[in-house]
Amino acid sequence: RKEVEQDPGPFNVPEGATVAFNCTYSNSASQSFFWYRQDCRKEPKLLMSVYSSGNEDGRFTAQLNRASQYISLLIRDSKLSDSATYLCKVRTGANNLFFGTGTRLTVIP
């Protein structure tokens, strides 16, 4: 079983829609969680950390569900510019960090 798994998508949603992605992790001792955004042919960029209590940054909300071992990213009022691949990253130990393979989102006009 992979350390981190994501639905590759693609998720095709209309502008203004709300969309959510999940990222499941296999190690219950995982400690830190992050979402990155990667545009086509660009490097990944940190979108937000995921805190135990959940956190929000504008239209983006990240949540952690330790019981079911997944993190989620919710995007409200989708914009065309949100089209990208969203990668999750999970830290299990000091040197053990794993990326998911990413979920591709396309926002359609």
Place this chain on the structure above:
Amino acid sequence: GAGVSQSPSNKVTEKGKDVELRCDPISGHTALYWYRQSLGQGLEFLIYFQGNSAPDKSGLPSDRFSAERTGGSVSTLTIQRTQQEDSAVYLCASNPRSGLGGYTFGSGTRLTVV
């Protein structure tokens, strides 16, 4: 520097040649990571440095790959006797301290082995 700088941005090399990729992390960042990403694929971990030492080399695909970091700053990833399957984007990331917070990635080196 202000961001993570990688060079060259693009490299085309003939099969069997050696290549050297360079990463200059954000000033003061002690942790440095190398990943590679093939077309349409996820990030494959290669090696991680804390300062000048590499506690985790487990991701290096073969003994043709090596990396070093000097002065706690610049790192080079060397691929000897390149093969076509080495073609990928090689990404470097740095972090103020191992395991804490998110990474800042460089824009990568796109390696094509012909």
